[in-house]
Amino acid sequence: MTLIRFDKVNKWFGKLHVLRDINLQIREGEVVVVIGPSGSGKSTLLRCINRLEAISEGQLTVDGFRLDDPKTNINLLRQEIGMVFQHFNLYPHKTVLENITLAPIKVRKIAKEEAEKTATFFLEKVGIPEKAQAYPSQLSGGQQQRVAIARGLAMKPKIMLFDEPTSALDPEMINEVLDVMKALAKEGMTMVVVTHEMGFAREVADRVIFMDNGMIVEEGTPEHFFTNPREERAKLFLSKIL
Numbered sequence: 001m002t003l004i005r006f007d008k009v010n011k012w013f014g015k016l017h018v019l020r021d022i023n024l025q026i027r028e029g030e031v032v033v034v035i036g037p038s039g040s041g042k043s044t045l046l047r048c049i050n051r052l053e054a055i056s057e058g059q060l061t062v063d064g065f066r067l068d069d070p071k072t073n074i075n076l077l078r079q080e081i082g083m084v085f086q087h088f089n090l091y092p093h094k095t096v097l098e099n100i101t102l103a104p105i106k107v108r109k110i111a112k113e114e115a116e117k118t119a120t121f122f123l124e125k126v127g128i129p130e131k132a133q134a135y136p137s138q139l140s141g142g143q144q145q146r147v148a149i150a151r152g153l154a155m156k157p158k159i160m161l162f163d164e165p166t167s168a169l170d171p172e173m174i175n176e177v178l179d180v181m182k183a184l185a186k187e188g189m190t191m192v193v194v195t196h197e198m199g200f201a202r203e204v205a206d207r208v209i210f211m212d213n214g215m216i217v218e219e220g221t222p223e224h225f226f227t228n229p230r231e232e233r234a235k236l237f238l239s240k241i242l
């Protein structure tokens with residue numbers, strides 16, 4: 001079943017044409033890694049999926065919701081989508097547990113006790129149950145990012161979006177976050193991941209998408225992509241980061 005479908009999607013910021021005729025279908029359970037140079041439109045592509053950015057032209061359907069239709073209830077859709085950013089965006093004055101339970105209580109109207117049970121479950125899953133009462137500033141970057149992932153999961157989303165989740169981390173913390181993401185992928189979560197971590201892409205991606213200048217220039221399995229990319233721009237990009 002297709003969960004995310006872009007049909008000839010275009011997006012402008014003023015005169016800047018940032019997404020050009022994007023056609024893309026992502027199936028339930030698929031892990032898609034998006035790579036490409038800075039400014040190529042990766043974040044914008046991702047942000048359109050939960051309408052943090054509105055598309056300018058074309059059709060975009062996510063979990064049956066038409067995002068190009070102004071009548072679509074965007075808040076309902078957003079409950080189905082977790083997003084993890086480069087900067088963890090945790091609330092500094094709330095504990096880890098409060099950060100995770102906030103949306104389930106406020107948005108999903110879950111009882112506090114149950115929300116805390118769920119939060120504890122996901123904190124265990126990301127490997128830091130002992131941090132429930134800590135504040136974000138008391139955690140390492142890797143731990144904060146794992147809290148951000150647990151927060152996303154606590155909404156029981158159908159789709160998880162990751163925008164360079166390890167780019168702001170010290171090298172020794174990258175793997176602890178990638179390991180959580182790998183486990184999530186193995187459990188069948190539908191994931192769209194913008195990352196420069198090519199080891200992750202090789203190991204976990206069902207499909208790699210290479211963007212340049214607002215276009216999907218090449219896509220394929222990691223096997224295809226890393227051994228035999230057709231496009232010069234993809235080859236050049238890989239030669240710079242591998």
Ligand code: ADP
Nearest residue numbers: 013016018036037038039040041042043044045
């Ligand atoms: P990437 O994530 O691949 O680095 P982005 O999607 O962030 O690329 O950006 C694509 C282009 O759109 C860039 O030229 C960027 O400067 C521009 N851009 C991104 N967000 C905005 C915005 N809110 N307003 C204007 N221009 C933007």
Ligand code: MG
Nearest residue numbers: 042043044163
């Ligand atoms: Mg970006």
